[in-house]
Amino acid sequence: MSTQGQLPLDGMPRRLYSCTPSRLNTWLDCRRRYRFTYLDRPQPSKGPAWAHNSVGASVHNALAGWWREPYERRTPLTAAILVTNGWITEGFRDAEQSGRWLARARDLVSGYVATLDPSDDPVGVERTVATRTKVIAVSGRIDRLDRRGDELVVVDYKTGRRPLTQDDARSSLALAVYAVAAATMMRTPCRTVELHHLPTGEIVEWRHTPESLGRHLSRAEEMAVEASEADDRYRAAVAERPGPRRASGDRQSVGPAAVPAEIDELFAPSPGPICSWCDFRRHCLEGQAAGPDRQPWDALAE
Numbered sequence: 001m002s003t004q005g006q007l008p009l010d011g012m013p014r015r016l017y018s019c020t021p022s023r024l025n026t027w028l029d030c031r032r033r034y035r036f037t038y039l040d041r042p043q044p045s046k047g048p049a050w051a052h053n054s055v056g057a058s059v060h061n062a063l064a065g066w067w068r069e070p071y072e073r074r075t076p077l078t079a080a081i082l083v084t085n086g087w088i089t090e091g092f093r094d095a096e097q098s099g100r101w102l103a104r105a106r107d108l109v110s111g112y113v114a115t116l117d118p119s120d121d122p123v124g125v126e127r128t129v130a131t132r133t134k135v136i137a138v139s140g141r142i143d144r145l146d147r148r149g150d151e152l153v154v155v156d157y158k159t160g161r162r163p164l165t166q167d168d169a170r171s172s173l174a175l176a177v178y179a180v181a182a183a184t185m186m187r188t189p190c191r192t193v194e195l196h197h198l199p200t201g202e203i204v205e206w207r208h209t210p211e212s213l214g215r216h217l218s219r220a221e222e223m224a225v226e227a228s229e230a231d232d233r234y235r236a237a238v239a240e241r242p243g244p245r246r247a248s249g250d251r252q253s254v255g256p257a258a259v260p261a262e263i264d265e266l267f268a269p270s271p272g273p274i275c276s277w278c279d280f281r282r283h284c285l286e287g288q289a290a291g292p293d294r295q296p297w298d299a300l301a302e
Helices: 021-029 031-038 051-068 076-085 095-113 166-171 173-186 210-240 261-266 273-277 285-290
Strands: 017-019 124-132 136-148 151-158 190-197 202-207
Touching (some): 017 021, 021 031, 021 173, 021 210, 031 210, 051 076, 051 151, 076 095, 151 173, 173 190, 173 210, 210 261, 273 285
Parallel strands (some): 017 136
């Protein structure tokens, strides 16, 4: 894959668009949330922390820590202790609910590591990988990178209550990018991606072809070109705006004139059920109308 060259635009070379899969997916999901997340400074205030994110982060941190332990300490008991010591309490209704979910998380993690070979060290844990094309410089962090024979395998942990399908692994832009980046950095084939669903113990696998990986990268480049052009228009509009910078888009504290109409239109929202879970819901009237308010613990499977 070429590491040189830049996308020509109006006869001028263009810098590579630096991004993560998360940034690209945010652009695809909702352009207003993209602006709030990556462009507006100061960033509009977020809502309260989500309890399901606290569970997910606690589990991921414990699994990463487990592999960093000496071999003789890689036991289910150690995994449970790591969950307890690193438990994140934000977003829960009360201490009783947090305690119940701590117990569940301990069982999830200790049960999962009991299925692993503690002597089979991964190539990487929480490993940052990166690659570039003529359009993008993309990077991201892999939960776990395994070596299976002569190939690498991308492993992604999942803690949500929704059962996973093979299509989740096949269609994931992030997993495809991680596979390409890992293969590029380590000069080792990497085509298989896996989702490890801890609540069910299920492993969902997809084996990419060079063509399917290429399609994912092409899709990433298309999104990057759109987002990069929008970023430039945003910055130009902000530079031309007189007066002190304020949190554009904050409709509770900033008047409608704070955001030029063309920018508000360029970063239009994509209202839908997911708006109930958006961190920036309080700043988006369309999002508030698209779905009901949610309590921070509502995504937990009680």
